[in-house]
Amino acid sequence: MRHGVARFVTGFLALPVALYLFYVVWPFAQAAGYSLTDWGGYSDSQRFVGLDNYVRLFSDELIRKAFWHNVFFLVTVPLFTIALALFLAFLLNVGGREDRAGIRGVFGSALYKVIFFFPQVLSLVVIAVMWQQIYRTDGQGLINGLLIKIGLVDADNPIAFTADPEPFLGVPAVLWWLLLIAVWSGAGFYMVLFSAAMQSIPKDIYEAAILDGAGRFHTFFKVTLPLLRDSISVAWVYLGFIALDMYALVFVMTPSQGGPNHASEIFASVLNFTAFQKGQFGYACAMGVALAIFTILLAAVQLRITRRDRIEY
Amino acid sequence: MSTATSDLDRAGQATSGSGAAPVRRGERHRGGVGARIFNGFSHIFLVVWAVMVIYPLLWVVMSALKDDSEVIREPLSLIPDKLHFENFGRAWTEGHLGSFFLNTLLVLAGSVTLTMLLGSMAAYALARFEFRGNRLIYYMFLSGLTLPIYLAAVPLFKGVYNTGVSFPLLGPNKHAMLILVYVAWSLSFTIFFMHSFFRTLPDSIAEAASVDGASHTRTFFSVMLPMARPGLISIGIFNVLGQWNQWYLPTLLMQSVAGEPKHQVIAQGLIELSVNQGYKSDWSGLFAGVTMAMLPVLIVYIVFQRQVQSGLTAGVGK
Numbered sequence: 001m002r003h004g005v006a007r008f009v010t011g012f013l014a015l016p017v018a019l020y021l022f023y024v025v026w027p028f029a030q031a032a033g034y035s036l037t038d039w040g041g042y043s044d045s046q047r048f049v050g051l052d053n054y055v056r057l058f059s060d061e062l063i064r065k066a067f068w069h070n071v072f073f074l075v076t077v078p079l080f081t082i083a084l085a086l087f088l089a090f091l092l093n094v095g096g097r098e099d100r101a102g103i104r105g106v107f108g109s110a111l112y113k114v115i116f117f118f119p120q121v122l123s124l125v126v127i128a129v130m131w132q133q134i135y136r137t138d139g140q141g142l143i144n145g146l147l148i149k150i151g152l153v154d155a156d157n158p159i160a161f162t163a164d165p166e167p168f169l170g171v172p173a174v175l176w177w178l179l180l181i182a183v184w185s186g187a188g189f190y191m192v193l194f195s196a197a198m199q200s201i202p203k204d205i206y207e208a209a210i211l212d213g214a215g216r217f218h219t220f221f222k223v224t225l226p227l228l229r230d231s232i233s234v235a236w237v238y239l240g241f242i243a244l245d246m247y248a249l250v251f252v253m254t255p256s257q258g259g260p261n262h263a264s265e266i267f268a269s270v271l272n273f274t275a276f277q278k279g280q281f282g283y284a285c286a287m288g289v290a291l292a293i294f295t296i297l298l299a300a301v302q303l304r305i306t307r308r309d310r311i312e313y
Numbered sequence: 314m315s316t317a318t319s320d321l322d323r324a325g326q327a328t329s330g331s332g333a334a335p336v337r338r339g340e341r342h343r344g345g346v347g348a349r350i351f352n353g354f355s356h357i358f359l360v361v362w363a364v365m366v367i368y369p370l371l372w373v374v375m376s377a378l379k380d381d382s383e384v385i386r387e388p389l390s391l392i393p394d395k396l397h398f399e400n401f402g403r404a405w406t407e408g409h410l411g412s413f414f415l416n417t418l419l420v421l422a423g424s425v426t427l428t429m430l431l432g433s434m435a436a437y438a439l440a441r442f443e444f445r446g447n448r449l450i451y452y453m454f455l456s457g458l459t460l461p462i463y464l465a466a467v468p469l470f471k472g473v474y475n476t477g478v479s480f481p482l483l484g485p486n487k488h489a490m491l492i493l494v495y496v497a498w499s500l501s502f503t504i505f506f507m508h509s510f511f512r513t514l515p516d517s518i519a520e521a522a523s524v525d526g527a528s529h530t531r532t533f534f535s536v537m538l539p540m541a542r543p544g545l546i547s548i549g550i551f552n553v554l555g556q557w558n559q560w561y562l563p564t565l566l567m568q569s570v571a572g573e574p575k576h577q578v579i580a581q582g583l584i585e586l587s588v589n590q591g592y593k594s595d596w597s598g599l600f601a602g603v604t605m606a607m608l609p610v611l612i613v614y615i616v617f618q619r620q621v622q623s624g625l626t627a628g629v630g631k
Contacts, residue, residue, distance in 0.1 A: 016431040023493065118370065123606070124558060125580040126603055130603055133373070142372055184366075189625070196623075267463075
């Protein structure tokens with residue numbers, strides 16, 4: 001059995017490891033190195049500046065703005081998406097039969113699931129380009145057009161959507177409009193996830209609840225929801241990653257990719273702007289490393305908070 | 314993975330069953346009227362959300378069939394005066410959708426195949442063989458899941474550019490380069506997923522194959538890989554969708570050098586199309602482009618919806 005194991009393992013791992021080292025690990029390692037220099041990216045001259053780039057991060061007004069925008073998405077995207085997904089999953093499952101065989105969907109729930117899942121298979125770019133048309137700031141946009149037609153919006157003063165830097169609840173309006181897209185595209189997927197989790201809860205638990213005289217709302221809030229804890233925390237972690245990755249929407253939908261007037265900058269857009277428009281590669285790499293550290297810390301914190309005794313059934 | 318599939322199977326059976334089931338015990342216990350009111354209430358919300366999902370998609374498809382003057386005159390109507398299929402022709406040729414599709418297919422054919430092959434080979438070696446450095450390599454692949462791609466952007470571009478000097482085929486704007494980059498960036502999740510899958514396969518069959526004189530390689534390709542089929546389908550769907558939707562890597566790496574035309578993939582091409590619309594304002598052409606990028610995926614999804622749903626949710630669940 002041991003015969004040829006070393007050769008086999010080497011043969012199977014050589015190519016994937018080589019590719020991964022060259023295209024993933026090496027760039028990351030280099031980024032960490034460049035972040036300690038003042039390299040501009042186009043010339044060959046680079047000077048070692050130590051931690052200067054990192055110190056600069058803390059006094060950079062744009063970075064501070066981008067940081068709070070990231071935090072905004074980090075809180076709101078999971079919160080609204082999970083709330084909506086749970087609400088839909090609740091309607092889909094609780095309305096239906098809930099008897100000795102466990103939870104079952106309402107009539108047509110399979111069809112609803114197929115439809116709600118649509119945005120998940122569309123690329124973020126298709127979604128962004130589509131919403132760009134929906135959000136058009138003249139009468140031809142889907143929303144402005146509808147609202148002008150029913151007289152809720154003045155045709156000379158339509159909603160500006162992603163070109164609107166005015167704060168709403170202390171956050172630039174453009175971010176709320178981007179949030180709406182993220183929630184629209186994510187809710188269906190997590191609804192399917194929660195639905196599957198609800199239906200995998202064994203029927204004995206429901207039998208017991210029904211025997212004890214619990215109604216459908218009681219059963220949902222006291223039995224189903226607590227048992228969904230695992231799925232919800234997994235969803236929270238994943239949505240956290242998605243929230244950090246709102247760049248496609250910012251890139252396609254906002255004026256000058258982070259505008260208007262930097263109202264929708266996030267880490268990724270500032271990083272790309274700094275590297276490719278301002279030509280400060282060293283500084284951009286420092287931003288990247290900071291973002292990576294932030295992401296890893298966040299993942300660790302989330303795993304810590306959500307870790308709890310697993311309920312096995 | 315296997316649990317998620319069976320859940321969804323059960324979900325499918327449950328819904329088809331609940332429509333026809335003559336006896337609804339639970340509801341009868343609690344009185345039908347309340348249940349029926351609640352069901353009606355559920356359906357109202359569910360239909361509202363379904364409309365919110367479908368209406369924008371339908372609006373894009375229908376706008377793609379209008380001519381430009383109608384898009385401007387009647388932007389909201391869902392029924393075009395006349396079906397203007399020529400919009401699709403224009404997007405295909407003048408909007409270069411045709412070449413976007415070709416480039417995407419060329420890249421994906423190579424990258425998905427290679428990702429699956431290399432990913433499952435590495436996952437198998439890591440999951441079923443003890444050797445020094447096993448954990449180290451596994452965690453190295455795993456760490457790629459948490460690191461943001463933007464961090465690597467600048468050095469990655471530089472590395473690809475430098476490689477292109479000595480190996481022109483692997484330089485910027487080359488299909489082969491993009492294939493290898495996609496594979497490298499997809500390995501983390503593929504290995505992570507297949508690793509847990511290979512762990513669950515029983516040892517006895519591999520041992521039997523070995524007793525029969527099969528080499529490790531032979532055992533992998535003829536015994537273990539076929540047994541891992543459900544996992545391969547899930548991760549395959551995940552990779553096809555993920556790489557089809559990839560826009561950041563191509564925008565970064567498929568940049569024209571020395572005046573040769575860009576080999577854009579679909580997501581990247583659509584972004585540029587939509588940005589350039591500001592100057593050319595060919596709205597119906599843009600809608601046609603979005604429709605063409607959207608419909609193939611939606612149709613594939615509708616046909617294979619159960620596999621896609623379970624494939625993608627299993628990816629998150631584990």
